[in-house]
Amino acid sequence: MSVKRIDLNLCIGCKECYTVCPMDVFRFDSVAKKSVIAYPENCQSCGQCYLNCPGRSITIVNEMTGYSITSYRATTTARNAKSETTK
Amino acid sequence: MKKNESNSDPSKTGEISRRDFIKGAAALGAVAAVGSILPLSAEEQTAPYAVDTNSSATVPVPPTPGSTVNQIELAIPAVTDVPKTTKYECDVLVLGCGFAGLNAAVAAKKAGKSVILVDKGRPGYSGLAPFASSHRWFDPEMGDSVDAFRQYEMIGGEYICNLSWYDIWIKDSKAAYQRLMNWGILTQFDKASIAGAYVEKKDYVGYREKFDQYDRRKKFIKVLTDNKIDYVENTMITDVIQQDGTVIGGMGFDVRTGTVMTFVAKAVVMCMGGGSYKPSGFPTSTDTFDAEYIGYNLGLPIIGKEFDDFHMTVSYAAGNTFLNDTWTYLENIWLCGGDAVPGKAKEIATVKEKAMLLDRLNKAVNGLPNNDGTEMEVLAKADVSRRGGSLSKNPLDPRKGKNNDDMPKGDTYGAAIGMCAHLTSGIFCGIDDLVGYTGVPGLYVAGDGSNGSLVSGAAYPCGVGFTSNFCSIQGWRAGEAAAEYASSAKLVLPSLSKISSITKDILAPTVLKTGFDANWARDELQAIMSPYWIHIAKTESTLQGALAQVQYMRDNVVPKLMAPSSHDLRLCHEVRHKVLSAEMKLRASLARKESRGYHYRTDYPYRDDKNFLCYISVKKDKSGYMGTALVPIKDEWKGNTAEAYASRYGCRFPGETEAMGLSVTKE
Numbered sequence: 001m002s003v004k005r006i007d008l009n010l011c012i013g014c015k016e017c018y019t020v021c022p023m024d025v026f027r028f029d030s031v032a033k034k035s036v037i038a039y040p041e042n043c044q045s046c047g048q049c050y051l052n053c054p055g056r057s058i059t060i061v062n063e064m065t066g067y068s069i070t071s072y073r074a075t076t077t078a079r080n081a082k083s084e085t086t087k
Numbered sequence: 088m089k090k091n092e093s094n095s096d097p098s099k100t101g102e103i104s105r106r107d108f109i110k111g112a113a114a115l116g117a118v119a120a121v122g123s124i125l126p127l128s129a130e131e132q133t134a135p136y137a138v139d140t141n142s143s144a145t146v147p148v149p150p151t152p153g154s155t156v157n158q159i160e161l162a163i164p165a166v167t168d169v170p171k172t173t174k175y176e177c178d179v180l181v182l183g184c185g186f187a188g189l190n191a192a193v194a195a196k197k198a199g200k201s202v203i204l205v206d207k208g209r210p211g212y213s214g215l216a217p218f219a220s221s222h223r224w225f226d227p228e229m230g231d232s233v234d235a236f237r238q239y240e241m242i243g244g245e246y247i248c249n250l251s252w253y254d255i256w257i258k259d260s261k262a263a264y265q266r267l268m269n270w271g272i273l274t275q276f277d278k279a280s281i282a283g284a285y286v287e288k289k290d291y292v293g294y295r296e297k298f299d300q301y302d303r304r305k306k307f308i309k310v311l312t313d314n315k316i317d318y319v320e321n322t323m324i325t326d327v328i329q330q331d332g333t334v335i336g337g338m339g340f341d342v343r344t345g346t347v348m349t350f351v352a353k354a355v356v357m358c359m360g361g362g363s364y365k366p367s368g369f370p371t372s373t374d375t376f377d378a379e380y381i382g383y384n385l386g387l388p389i390i391g392k393e394f395d396d397f398h399m400t401v402s403y404a405a406g407n408t409f410l411n412d413t414w415t416y417l418e419n420i421w422l423c424g425g426d427a428v429p430g431k432a433k434e435i436a437t438v439k440e441k442a443m444l445l446d447r448l449n450k451a452v453n454g455l456p457n458n459d460g461t462e463m464e465v466l467a468k469a470d471v472s473r474r475g476g477s478l479s480k481n482p483l484d485p486r487k488g489k490n491n492d493d494m495p496k497g498d499t500y501g502a503a504i505g506m507c508a509h510l511t512s513g514i515f516c517g518i519d520d521l522v523g524y525t526g527v528p529g530l531y532v533a534g535d536g537s538n539g540s541l542v543s544g545a546a547y548p549c550g551v552g553f554t555s556n557f558c559s560i561q562g563w564r565a566g567e568a569a570a571e572y573a574s575s576a577k578l579v580l581p582s583l584s585k586i587s588s589i590t591k592d593i594l595a596p597t598v599l600k601t602g603f604d605a606n607w608a609r610d611e612l613q614a615i616m617s618p619y620w621i622h623i624a625k626t627e628s629t630l631q632g633a634l635a636q637v638q639y640m641r642d643n644v645v646p647k648l649m650a651p652s653s654h655d656l657r658l659c660h661e662v663r664h665k666v667l668s669a670e671m672k673l674r675a676s677l678a679r680k681e682s683r684g685y686h687y688r689t690d691y692p693y694r695d696d697k698n699f700l701c702y703i704s705v706k707k708d709k710s711g712y713m714g715t716a717l718v719p720i721k722d723e724w725k726g727n728t729a730e731a732y733a734s735r736y737g738c739r740f741p742g743e744t745e746a747m748g749l750s751v752t753k754e
Contacts, residue, residue: 008157020304022213022373024321024342024654029164038163039654041606046370047409048212048304051295051417060409 002043003050003058010057011035017049017058025049166344166653173341173348175319177203178573179566180337180352182324182378184210186219186555187534187562188358189307190266194566195356196314200573203350204311204318207342207359207657211307213373214360215535216555220415221475221489222273223424223552224260229479229486233257235429243436244544245684245736246700246726252542255521255564256557263559264422271306275485278418280492286414295417303420322348325660326589327355327381327530328581334529335579338589345597345653347590351580353573354529356565357381358558361512361536363396363503364665365613370408371503375661376668378537382514383667387525388704390539390718391511392668392675394685395622396503397443397547414492421489423552425477436548437737444546444685445738451619452741464496475551489551504617505668506536508547508685509554513539515704518720523565529576533565534558541702545684596659602649605658609665612640616669624741625676626690634673640666670713671705678703678715682740692742694732700725 003017003025013033018026026049027038037058047060178200181192192204207213225231236257240248267273276298279285285294295302311318324339328351336351362376383389427435449455466474466489476488514532516525516539523533532538535554538561543549549557596602615636616622620629645663650656681695682688702718726735733749743749 005158005160006156008159008161009155020209020212022208022217022370024208024657027163027343028168029161030167031164032161034161036161036163042372042654042658044366044370044372045409046217047291047413047416048217050409051292051413053292054296056292 002040002045002061003037004040004061005037006057006059008034008057010055012055012057014054016052016054020048020052022046022048163652169344170319170341170346170348173346174351175203175317175349176351176578177201177317178353178578179203179569180205180350180355181358181566182337182355183207183214183358183360183534183537184307184311184318185214185216185358185360185534186267186558187537187565188356189216189310190263190559190562191356191358191531191533191566191569192316193310193314194563195570195573196316198567198570198574200570202316203352204316205322205324205337205339205348205350206318206320207323207377208373209308209320210311210318211304215371215374216307217304218370218412218416219420219555220412220418220491221421221423221552222264222267222555223422223475223486223550224264224556225257226261226424226477226484226486229425229477229481229484231425231479232427232429235427235432238432239427239436240544240548241724241726242433242737243439243546243548244541245546245694246544246696246724246728247541247683247702247720248544248548248724249518249541249720250724251519251521251721252540256542256553256560259560259563260556263556263563266563267555267559270310271301272303273420273422274301274303275419275422276301278490278492279414286492291413291417298417301419319348319350323657323660324350324359324377325381325593327357327385328585328589329385329527330579330581330585332528333579334527335581338586338593340593340653340656342653342657345594345650345656347593349581349586351578352529353576353578354531354569356523356531356533356562356569357514357537358532358534358562358565359537360534361506362665362668363506364616364669365609366503366506368408368411368502370412371506374506374536376505376536376664377661378532379513379671380664380667382525382532383671383705383707385525385527385530386707387527388515388539388706388716388718389513389671390515390702390704391507391513391541392672392705393679393703394508394511394545395672396506396508397447397685411495415494418491420555421475421491421552422486423475423477423488423550424486425479425484426472426475426488426550428478433737439548440546440684441738444687445740448623448687449741452624462496463493465493466490504613504622505665505672507672508543508545509535510543510547510549510557511539511541511545513537515539515702515718518718521564522568523561524568529572531565531569531572533561538565545686547685593660594656596648596650596656599647599649602647603644605648605650605655605662608640608644608648608662609658611644612637612662612665612669615640616672622672622676624687624689626688627677630673630677634670634677637666637669637673641670674713674715675703675705678717682743687740689742692740693746694736696725696728696732700728 011034017035018028023042025039027036050060179195179202181204184206196202279294321342324337327334328336357378359378360374362374474488477484477486523531523538621633648659650659681691681699704716704718
């Protein structure tokens, strides 16, 4: 998961995403007056950029794209969890 | 406050790239020849970055055929926003703007001092403070019992809770709550499901915009500006300036440009949070043990590292925070407290510890299924005490507990590996300290992960909402203490050699032409530290194995971390902090040869009151070796040590009953 561009045309150049991102993911092109998703690999998916984007130019991708490294994952898959909840 | 304007401003001239590259590279060698106290201009201190070609974002994404939607991301622009001011002077320098930093800054300002606050990101949006979802205080007017709460804390913290700090919480917490309420940070408003059709439409942005005036993130900067406190954003502080034994400021760099920043102050308050290696579910990535790293290298003891964070997460996928917590993030901070009942301390503490720790520990070790987020939790239907609300039955009691909109349930232990339980770890200021004075003249610490006060003992029994309140208290007290110190201290300008040496250290990763990528190194560290046998069910051999790997990274990877951009410069410093922190965590875990609270050793699966009713400190000795020591605590904090073991401790670690020869029937 990370921030993703919906439509650069919708970026109004307000710098909100660039301003609020705590992970330094954004840069700002002061000539084009558009934000740049410069370092999506460091997005922590907190969504603060998306929530503060008045132009609706960006979003947070919410598909499960891979497993994280965690202390334990055991049977943690959507399939297994679903069967758990139906017990 | 006096600001020193830099001599040149590349953003005005547009002269960047190659000229900066040469000047930036030459700056390190040129320091000694310059006569002024703060010799480097902004231009000279700027790391030589123009266009970073390493990021995946520079690869254009082709638009969908036939679509007018523009999904082509622009290339990363050249560095232009070089800070106009790179040198600051003030009475009190506050580092970090979470609840601790905000309170420290205001307290010092109200004491009549000039204050500058520096944050790695934007105040209100960085660190863990943006994600606080509850706030608790002690309210005698609602019938809260001092004895009940103290018992709860002492037993729940497994008899090593710092009750002196807890008494401060009992005394000061309501004032802290009222302060935050006055600042607008705790304003209550309709949750999303009540305010409109936001939940069913998943209209997160619309809900935020409707209640924009209540957005608590915005209040942080409002509080700073209302109090005429200057703040510097996007600046990572990597070191304090210590001269003749006294701290006289801090240095770091602007993360957007790599520009070295210097802050000279009479006193410094570090409120920089804790850290984790790479969170897998919670948005804690900005906290990277910055205060701990600085403190350790000053020779200060770091404490509480063995008590790992217990936070759950539905972390099936890396960084799925947004799905889990967005309504919680958007809705108001819920008011909590009043849930400790006289005579039930042991029962409550035991139930909590079983749910928060032992249940997950068993699942981790035995590969049992765990919630992964497909099951929703409906807090509105939970009983008040489950939500952290008051049992006073007083209709005027505002502490209703967490009542946010539905969120996924999950219990994967280790959402933020490397993070310690709230308010356990950090710089140890001594057993009698109640202001956050580090013992180094001019240096104070406050807040979660920075001040190792261990107010939550071994297991964070304080209840939801404690951390945001307690950090506010610690920040305020440290701010007042720093202001008082500053009243009799002089502003000392750092020597040329000191500035030069710290500048070299800051820019070292920019000088390398070949080296390691910081993101890769972070992932390797994560892989070393994340198995449950390293930080949940620990043993001598697994800890030693991990320690050998971390030491290898310390000696062979950290010195070769390379920063091809200012963004990477931040990552390089953060990884350096994380590797040091990992070594401390492993050494502290090795030193505590028992199990207690959130520290479980399979080779010592029992509490050892005789030897370990104490703290473990980690400290650099004069030869540079990382040593550990046992730190005695006050007898009053230990409870009734004559009480029978089986009754004193309400829950059992795996293997404890057998090891201690306890009767199973008594369980």
